[in-house]
Amino acid sequence: MEIPKAYDPKLAEEQHYSRWEARGYFAPEINHDPDAHVYSIVIPPPNVTGNLHMGHALQHTIMDVLTRYHRMRGYRTLWLPGEDHAGISTQIQVEKKLKKEEGLTRHDLGREKFLERVWEWKEKYGGEIIKQMRREGASVDWSRKRFTMDEGLSRAVREFFVKMYEKGWIYRGEGLINWCPKDQTALSDLEVEKVEKKDGKLYYLQYPVKGSERRVTVATTRPETMLGDTAVAVSPKDERYSDLVGATLLLPIVNREIPVVADDFVDPEFGTGAVKVTPAHDQNDYAMGQRHDLPQVKVIDSQARMTAEAGAEFEGLDRYEARDKVVAKFEELGLLEKVADYEFSISQCARCRTVIEPLLSVQWFLKQAAFGRKPLELMREKHQPRFVPENPYEKVYANWLEGLYDWTLSRQLWWGHRIPAWYDEAGNVFVARTETDARKAAGTHELTQDPDVLDTWFSSALWPISTLGWPDETEDLKTFYPTSVLVTARDIIFLWVARMMMTGVEFKGERAFDDVFIHGTIFDKHGQRMSKSKSNGVDPLEVFDKYGVDATRIVLASIGTTDTRWNDTQVESYRNFANKIWNAARFCLMNSEGARVGLGFEGDPKTWALHDRWIMSRLQKAARDVSASIEAYDFHAAVQTIYHFFWDDFCDWYIELSKSDVTATEASPARDAARGRALTVLEQALRLLHPFMPFITEELWQKLPGVGSELLHPAYKDAEPTVMLAGYPQAREELIDERAEGEIASIIELVSRVRNIRSELNLKPGEQVRLLIAAPDAAVRSVFESGAQQIARLVRASQVSVGESLDAPRASARAVLAGGAEVAVPLEGLIDFAQERERLGREQDKLQKEGARLEAQLSNPQFVERAPAEKVEELRQRRADIAQRTRQLTQTVEALSE
RNA sequence: AGCCGGUUAACUCAGUCUGGUCAGAGUGCCUGUCUUACAAACAGGAAGUCGAAGGUUCGAAUCCUUCACCGGCUACCA
Numbered sequence A: 001m002e003i004p005k006a007y008d009p010k011l012a013e014e015q016h017y018s019r020w021e022a023r024g025y026f027a028p029e030i031n032h033d034p035d036a037h038v039y040s041i042v043i044p045p046p047n048v049t050g051n052l053h054m055g056h057a058l059q060h061t062i063m064d065v066l067t068r069y070h071r072m073r074g075y076r077t078l079w080l081p082g083e084d085h086a087g088i089s090t091q092i093q094v095e096k097k098l099k100k101e102e103g104l105t106r107h108d109l110g111r112e113k114f115l116e117r118v119w120e121w122k123e124k125y126g127g128e129i130i131k132q133m134r135r136e137g138a139s140v141d142w143s144r145k146r147f148t149m150d151e152g153l154s155r156a157v158r159e160f161f162v163k164m165y166e167k168g169w170i171y172r173g174e175g176l177i178n179w180c181p182k183d184q185t186a187l188s189d190l191e192v193e194k195v196e197k198k199d200g201k202l203y204y205l206q207y208p209v210k211g212s213e214r215r216v217t218v219a220t221t222r223p224e225t226m227l228g229d230t231a232v233a234v235s236p237k238d239e240r241y242s243d244l245v246g247a248t249l250l251l252p253i254v255n256r257e258i259p260v261v262a263d264d265f266v267d268p269e270f271g272t273g274a275v276k277v278t279p280a281h282d283q284n285d286y287a288m289g290q291r292h293d294l295p296q297v298k299v300i301d302s303q304a305r306m307t308a309e310a311g312a313e314f315e316g317l318d319r320y321e322a323r324d325k326v327v328a329k330f331e332e333l334g335l336l337e338k339v340a341d342y343e344f345s346i347s348q349c350a351r352c353r354t355v356i357e358p359l360l361s362v363q364w365f366l367k368q369a370a371f372g373r374k375p376l377e378l379m380r381e382k383h384q385p386r387f388v389p390e391n392p393y394e395k396v397y398a399n400w401l402e403g404l405y406d407w408t409l410s411r412q413l414w415w416g417h418r419i420p421a422w423y424d425e426a427g428n429v430f431v432a433r434t435e436t437d438a439r440k441a442a443g444t445h446e447l448t449q450d451p452d453v454l455d456t457w458f459s460s461a462l463w464p465i466s467t468l469g470w471p472d473e474t475e476d477l478k479t480f481y482p483t484s485v486l487v488t489a490r491d492i493i494f495l496w497v498a499r500m501m502m503t504g505v506e507f508k509g510e511r512a513f514d515d516v517f518i519h520g521t522i523f524d525k526h527g528q529r530m531s532k533s534k535s536n537g538v539d540p541l542e543v544f545d546k547y548g549v550d551a552t553r554i555v556l557a558s559i560g561t562t563d564t565r566w567n568d569t570q571v572e573s574y575r576n577f578a579n580k581i582w583n584a585a586r587f588c589l590m591n592s593e594g595a596r597v598g599l600g601f602e603g604d605p606k607t608w609a610l611h612d613r614w615i616m617s618r619l620q621k622a623a624r625d626v627s628a629s630i631e632a633y634d635f636h637a638a639v640q641t642i643y644h645f646f647w648d649d650f651c652d653w654y655i656e657l658s659k660s661d662v663t664a665t666e667a668s669p670a671r672d673a674a675r676g677r678a679l680t681v682l683e684q685a686l687r688l689l690h691p692f693m694p695f696i697t698e699e700l701w702q703k704l705p706g707v708g709s710e711l712l713h714p715a716y717k718d719a720e721p722t723v724m725l726a727g728y729p730q731a732r733e734e735l736i737d738e739r740a741e742g743e744i745a746s747i748i749e750l751v752s753r754v755r756n757i758r759s760e761l762n763l764k765p766g767e768q769v770r771l772l773i774a775a776p777d778a779a780v781r782s783v784f785e786s787g788a789q790q791i792a793r794l795v796r797a798s799q800v801s802v803g804e805s806l807d808a809p810r811a812s813a814r815a816v817l818a819g820g821a822e823v824a825v826p827l828e829g830l831i832d833f834a835q836e837r838e839r840l841g842r843e844q845d846k847l848q849k850e851g852a853r854l855e856a857q858l859s860n861p862q863f864v865e866r867a868p869a870e871k872v873e874e875l876r877q878r879r880a881d882i883a884q885r886t887r888q889l890t891q892t893v894e895a896l897s898e
Numbered sequence B: 001a002g003c004c005g006g007u008u009a010a011c012u013c014a015g016u017c018u019g020g021u022c023a024g025a026g027u028g029c030c031u032g033u034c035u036u037a038c039a040a041a042c043a044g045g046a047a048g049u050c051g052a053a054g055g056u057u058c059g060a061a062u063c064c065u066u067c068a069c070c071g072g073c074u075a076c077c078a
Helices: A009-022 A054-072 A087-102 A111-125 A128-136 A151-166 A223-228 A283-292 A319-333 A373-382 A390-402 A435-442 A456-460 A475-480 A490-508 A540-547 A549-559 A568-590 A610-631 A635-662 A669-689 A694-703 A738-760 A778-786 A788-795 A833-858 A861-866 A869-897
Strands: A038-042 A076-080 A170-180 A185-187 A192-197 A201-208 A215-220 A231-234 A248-251 A256-262 A274-277 A336-341 A344-349 A357-366 A386-388 A421-423 A429-431 A483-488 A513-518 A769-774 A797-803 A812-816 A822-826
Touching: A009 A128, A009 A549, A009 A694, A038 A054, A038 A475, A054 A076, A054 A128, A054 A483, A054 A540, A054 A549, A054 A610, A076 A475, A087 A111, A128 A540, A128 A549, A151 A170, A151 A429, A151 A456, A151 A490, A185 A357, A201 A223, A201 A248, A201 A319, A215 A223, A215 A274, A223 A319, A231 A283, A256 A283, A274 A283, A283 A357, A319 A336, A373 A390, A373 A490, A386 A390, A390 A490, A421 A435, A429 A435, A456 A490, A483 A490, A490 A513, A540 A549, A540 A568, A549 A568, A549 A635, A549 A694, A568 A635, A568 A669, A568 A694, A610 A635, A610 A669, A610 A738, A635 A669, A635 A738, A635 A788, A669 A694, A738 A769, A738 A778, A738 A788, A738 A812, A738 A822, A769 A788, A778 A788, A778 A797, A788 A797, A812 A833, A812 A869, A833 A861, A833 A869
Parallel strands: A038 A076, A231 A256, A386 A513, A483 A513, A769 A797
Antiparallel strands: A038 A483, A170 A185, A170 A357, A192 A344, A201 A215, A201 A336, A231 A274, A248 A256, A421 A429, A769 A822, A812 A822
16 A cells, blocks of 8 residues: 655645534434434534634544544434534624724614615625634534524523513613723623723812811822712721711812712721712712612713713813813812822723713623522532542532622624514513514514614623523433533523523523533643733644644643643654654554454454554553543543553564564465554554544544544444444453563563663664573563564664573673663773673662662661551561662672782 | 742753652754665654742652732722
């Protein structure tokens, strides 16, 4: 068979995906086992506006590894893909385009026309990420792809809203909400980020006490809001002000009379101990206002400009202009005590970074405290869902559920799910699943629907159930819910994970997912978060192009839960690994005539050659460990196990040990069997690798002679042969052979020591040597005797003699092996005796050091007394072995000195 | 302010839960090789007092305490 020397990932990447997809291998229906276990994942739906970045690639790889693994294990497996309409993001993107290309705003077009444009945009440009997933090899079921604004999912949203309204958990009312003056919409607390303001100022303003010369000084970071003050609060415990509680202050500039109130919120230690209270423009002040029944004076509007209520002088001014003016006024009035530098945090819109303005307005809210009660109980009582890693996420999640506040649901946007509430002319509200229902309830057709849409996360909260068909009790919902695992980033645990648990528990009575896997964050090489604005992002597609998808995937899988700095060199090393796999397969295929997968491991394992028993034992352990690691979400360990099994055990040793049999020039049943064994082990290794490296494994697997439907997992027996439906290797305990492993280990040690001698004495690789081996132990001797030919090949020896004792010329390089075997390489003329003594001396030093350490430990009576007996015995044996080897080395050195 | 995580070879990271062959891997570096599967490879080698200081223990990278630096999350300190 003709196979190129180097692996070209593109070839494999272009070949297989469309075939897998076309034949329906990604859909759960491919599984014909009626009793199959179910494994399901719903994708965290990427924004339609987005482009693939490393975080997605990481997340998708992990989901695909889990999906492919379970599929190969015979589970009825579903990985459901989809996209999120991403309210604000998408709307802004389309608005920008509109402005740029046609000079229009959304208001110029009107709501209906604008929404048409958004849909057009979505069809044309949206969902790039989803398309890119094919490139990643993601084995998602495209037939079940969902979009949050699909008719079905929209119906689920209305159902959710109506049910919650009927239950009294959703209500409409006035509240102090986060308002983004740029995006012109309300935001939930989770869409606001706190940013440290390093060059902040704290202004100390004096308010005169009515009917007295006294003044009360308040400290504030936002002087302009004083125009809306309706009280000053002090701590009830603060003796400095106790006589003032109940007094009246004259608010400067506006000359409003405001009371001094006592409230526990006030920290007497901070500032002056007196706090100005602006109920209409600050969360805390709002709460205090409620407690003390204070009036709310709105001085800032939705554009972040001062209102008429702020006074004629200020009306229309931007909030920052107003700030300067207020400060100037106070200075004029002699009421500005001081201005101090002060670091504090300000709230920004998480999207556009505009400073949030807390505003009083009428919005829709959801009482999350009530909604979150059951998920919290589920966590406390049953530890559901299980977080991976458990620490710190379980606690983070539970803590959040403990302190829930109302969720501002309404958004003053056009793109999204319109709130299913209608108003009659009298302003009565009718919440209903459809307008028809609302009319019925209202008894009139003269209704106006609420103009607002719902927070994007409202529909996301339903994702696991809505994508499976809820509110209908579909087969999919029955089969695939609850889902097996959610794989996501840590920054949306509250925004999304917790809320999916709330809806799942509420509407399905159980958890949305068994496990929640929180993956790590990928930073740039300087440890900076990758972002568009810093343009330090690494484009996964470029990495795919450069190193191949498989190499990138296996690196990403290894990252798992760790935060890591991205480094191309890791991918490069796995590109090399892919090439190694390619070439190992190339070797097997070039020597495959007469053989096929499955041939050569017949009969009683006791009759097999040592290296065959050994590789099978190693393979069983690898299969056992890889499965265990994947099930424990320890992808790093899984990758390490496969990597070392393939490269070290299979390539470095097994292929070399079996090479003479495999490459024998004469055809024979023995050669066929040797070839068959190599192919068989390779085939198993490809299966182990497949979830991580789907393309190269399929490419090579298809080339192997003897692969057919009989290798598929029984659940897929009617499918055409593909490695992705082959059974995942399961360890056969009876093939684990510790004795064989020990014996090969001694051959490996011998070979390595002789190679070391060759290297240190600068022997040319082509130069043949003679090997004299002495093994006092009969069993070890027999291992070396029967492996003599293989050993000769591995160390390039013309002759290998094995005996009970060593009868080597004085001019030999020597080494003492574990267990007391000795090896000598006669090198007449090449040995410098002094140098050789020195070399052996270094060996002695090493042994002596270890011996001394063991001796110290063993001569400590407390160790011998308290350590487990096995441990002590183990150390004694090591000590004995070292003592023996030291004696042998000493003799050798003495012999050289004669 | 509180809570949490990180700190292991020049670089990127395992190992810490369950203390004793755990001091590891890959990359890089040094030496030698194009040995007919693979130079994207092969063979050999050097390299870390496991952030610091205490403590517990027969024994600590691993458990406890304190500190330092970096990062994150939460918070109503105007």
